[in-house]
Amino acid sequence: MPELLNSRVETCFQQAEAFFNRPFKRAQVSLKLRGQKAGVAHLHENLLRFNPQLYRENREDFLKQTVAHEVAHLVAHQLFGDSIAPHGEEWQLIMRGVYELPPLRCHNYAVKRRSVxxxxxxxxxxxxxxxxxxxxxxxxxxxxxxxxxxxxxxxxxxxxxxxx
Structure with missing residues (x-):
């Protein structure tokens, strides 16, 4: 697991803890995601999966935006439960308030299609x-x-x- 990625995940959790003045359960992090998605947050498993190819090709933005995006899903779930929309008000609040980032739903990384x-x-x-x-x-x-x-x-x- 790349150190920068783990470090950024931890920083995002620490920022959320400072903002909300409460602890958050840390997620397991995996680089086992392929295809078009840059990252996925599995809320009930408390798992973050990231796409290693997109991470390598877009490192700076990936660390800044994608990691915060996925951690924000877990933080929103721990704060507000199952009844919230994935990219709803609560998640947007975390993206803007905690991470001071735009609440973008999708990345715009170039994705190479694999041959079939x-x-x-x-x-x-x-x-x-x-x-x-x-x-x-x-x-x-x-x-x-x-x-x-x-x-x-x-x-x-x-x-x-x-x-x-």
């Missing part, structure tokens, strides 16, 4: 192509059948793949 393999299935009626995901292709191997909407024949794997 598609498995090409065909309909016997007209040879139309259907691109299946790896998950759907696996379900076919387990016995699931997919039918052509036009003729209701079973789609058949062509043996071809395509990378998108």
């Amino acid at each position: 393999t598609r498995y090409i299935y065909r309909c016997p009626c007209d040879g139309s192509d259907f691109a299946f995901s790896a998950q759907r292709h696996g379900l076919v191997h387990q016995g699931r059948r997919y039918l052509c909407r036009r003729c209701r024949h079973t789609l058949v794997f062509s043996g071809e793949t395509r990378v998108e």
Whole structure:
């Protein structure tokens, strides 16, 4: 776990404790998040998950904005409970009042799409192509059948793949 990230999480909790004059339970921190999200706060598990790729590529803003954003979710949950909106008034109060940051709902980091393999299935009626995901292709191997909407024949794997 990068020291700067852990240090920033701790600083955010300390700022909230000073502002509200009460202790907050510290969260477990994980760098096991992939995809488009920069961070996720799991309220009931008291867990913060961060995207290591987006952290590496956007370190300064990530530490300043994203970490505070996610810690603010946990602080709001500990203060106000389950009945609040994720980016509602309470969370916004914490972002503005405690961290003196704009309450931005989403990041604007450039996210590289990973390539995916598609498995090409065909309909016997007209040879139309259907691109299946790896998950759907696996379900076919387990016995699931997919039918052509036009003729209701079973789609058949062509043996071809395509990378998108």
